[in-house]
Amino acid sequence: MNASPLADSLLVRAARRQPVPRPPVWFMRQAGRSLPEYRAVREGTTMFEACRDPELTTEITLQPVRRHGVDAAIFFSDIVVPLAAVGVDVDLVAGVGPVVAEPFRTRADLDRLPALTAEHVPYVVEAVRQTVAELGDTPLIGFAGAPFTLASYLVEGGPSKSHERTKAMMYGDPQLWHDLCDRLAQIAGTYMTVQAQAGASAVQLFDSWVGALPRRVYESCVQEHSRRALGMVAEATDVPRIHFGVGTGELLHLMGEAGADVVGVDYRVSLLDAVDRLGPSYAVQGNLDPALLFAPWEVLEREVRRIVDEGRQAPGHVFNLGHGVLPATDPSVLTRVVELVHSLGQ
Numbered sequence: 001m002n003a004s005p006l007a008d009s010l011l012v013r014a015a016r017r018q019p020v021p022r023p024p025v026w027f028m029r030q031a032g033r034s035l036p037e038y039r040a041v042r043e044g045t046t047m048f049e050a051c052r053d054p055e056l057t058t059e060i061t062l063q064p065v066r067r068h069g070v071d072a073a074i075f076f077s078d079i080v081v082p083l084a085a086v087g088v089d090v091d092l093v094a095g096v097g098p099v100v101a102e103p104f105r106t107r108a109d110l111d112r113l114p115a116l117t118a119e120h121v122p123y124v125v126e127a128v129r130q131t132v133a134e135l136g137d138t139p140l141i142g143f144a145g146a147p148f149t150l151a152s153y154l155v156e157g158g159p160s161k162s163h164e165r166t167k168a169m170m171y172g173d174p175q176l177w178h179d180l181c182d183r184l185a186q187i188a189g190t191y192m193t194v195q196a197q198a199g200a201s202a203v204q205l206f207d208s209w210v211g212a213l214p215r216r217v218y219e220s221c222v223q224e225h226s227r228r229a230l231g232m233v234a235e236a237t238d239v240p241r242i243h244f245g246v247g248t249g250e251l252l253h254l255m256g257e258a259g260a261d262v263v264g265v266d267y268r269v270s271l272l273d274a275v276d277r278l279g280p281s282y283a284v285q286g287n288l289d290p291a292l293l294f295a296p297w298e299v300l301e302r303e304v305r306r307i308v309d310e311g312r313q314a315p316g317h318v319f320n321l322g323h324g325v326l327p328a329t330d331p332s333v334l335t336r337v338v339e340l341v342h343s344l345g346q
């Protein structure tokens with residue numbers, strides 16, 4: 001069991017529901033197209049080239065920490081990096097997202113999904129080590145895509161709003177669905193564990209699209225697989241686990257039960273309602289609407305203060321957006337939000 005590094009950081013303390021003078025703040029997608037320095041270093045490099053280059057990965061991960069002074073870094077990678085590492089033919093198309101050359105539809109397709117080991121991702125181990133060394137006192141969050149969200153990309157072949165082929169497999173061939181998710185759980189669990197063992201202080205499991213499912217189906221088709229992925233991290237390390245999805249108001253408690261310390265809340269549900277649904281055993285993360293970063297400062301300031309106030313009613317609160325930073329966001333507004341949260345100590 002690896003002890004959690006930076007156990008006294010605000011992030012780890014808030015995640016463990018220990019008292020903190022103010023909430024830690026970081027932003028999903030804080031490293032990315034909203035930053036001119038990101039666009040500059042990415043010029044002429046594909047997303048996968050950047051993800052497989054430890055120097056570049058380290059630089060991109062550090063950029064938002066330097067610029068905004070956020071209380072945590074998130075490792076620069078993508079949820080499909082471990083799928084590509086085991087041999088899946090997947091591309092990251094700018095402005096679109098992951099595109100899978102041959103979508104997964106039959107049992108024979110499982111042969112294209114071998115188990116992930118640390119040897120598949122040496123550049124991740126190297127980049128996490130370098131990043132952690134350069135971050136000093138700022139914790140690094142490792143992450144993976146959850147089985148449902150990864151399965152959706154594999155089965156649909158790309159981004160989908162309706163997830164029709166994914167649901168067709170889930171309802172029509174449950175055994176194949178469970179076998180696919182079992183492999184994806186191993187991949188997600190290993191990917192997070194590798195990052196934690198290389199020095200990440202926390203991990204986040206992104207089940208971005210699972211809000212497309214009713215509670216009953218989450219329970220019977222998804223929860224056990226996310227539980228396995230999070231359980232692999234818990235067995236190997238004691239880093240806190242964050243579990244996030246979009247449109248998951250109905251699923252929050254089940255996502256906590258799947259093995260989270262912190263449940264991510266999107267902007268559709270108030271933190272007070274989230275705490276009601278979750279009870280005392282979980283910290284919450286969120287939940288400023290990323291679109292509000294385009295609103296006048298007075299409006300934004302009021303919302304940030306409201307969220308920090310609501311977070312004080314939670315057993316633990318990590319300030320974040322309700323989903324990722326939009327590419328057109330003015331980065332100086334993000335810096336100002338960080339300064340405001342930092343000024344709101346008790």
Ligand SMILES: Cc1c2[nH]c(c1CCC(=O)O)Cc1[nH]c(c(CCC(=O)O)c1C)Cc1[nH]c(c(CCC(=O)O)c1C)Cc1[nH]c(c(C)c1CCC(=O)O)C2
Pocket residue numbers: 027028029030031032033047074075076077078079080092093094095096097098143206208324
């Ligand atoms: C669903 C999902 C994906 N990837 C991810 C998720 C879960 C988070 C969420 O719900 O938003 C996770 C992800 N992807 C990326 C990060 C890195 C770090 C960070 O959050 O700052 C993280 C945490 C980098 C990236 N991943 C991607 C980019 C953009 C590609 C580029 O800059 O060339 C980045 C910075 C590509 C990608 N990959 C994916 C999408 C939807 C896209 C965007 C497509 C686009 O609009 O161009 C799949």
